Amino acid sequence: MTCPLCTKPAHPDYRPFCSRGHRDRDLLAWLGEGYRIPGRPIVDEDADRDGAGLDSPGRSD
Numbered sequence: 001m002t003c004p005l006c007t008k009p010a011h012p013d014y015r016p017f018c019s020r021g022h023r024d025r026d027l028l029a030w031l032g033e034g035y036r037i038p039g040r041p042i043v044d045e046d047a048d049r050d051g052a053g054l055d056s057p058g059r060s061d
Contacts, residue, residue: 001010003018005025010016017023029035 001016002008003010003022004016005022006018008018011018014020014023017026
């Protein structure tokens, strides 16, 4: 198995990556939305119906 980022041999401790740095870099890409899984857009029907979202003018908490 080779590292998906650099194609060096995978290290058993960080499999499928070659190093901790590449493992962490991949995790940060997922957390920062660098990778995305395609799908249909999410529609929030409640916000569309009444127009009273959190940033609506005149909202008082």
